[in-house]
Amino acid sequence: MAKAMTLRLEEELARELEAIARVEGISVSKAVRQAVAQYVQAKRTDRAFQKRLGRFMNENKAIL
Incomplete structure (x- = not known):
């Protein structure tokens, strides 16, 4: 299901x-969806970001 967002x-x-x-x-x-998909994909393969994401997830387990 799609989520509506305001930009x-x-x-x-x-x-x-x-x-x-x-x-x-x-x-x-559609152009915005494509751009966001490319941005998210880039973050998935960005080792430095993935490391920061892992730390964030560990630090915020209680609220996530």
């Missing part, structure tokens, strides 16, 4: 995103 962008960045989506023939929402 605020600076006007210039929003215009660029809209132009990119138009050129690619996709919705702005």
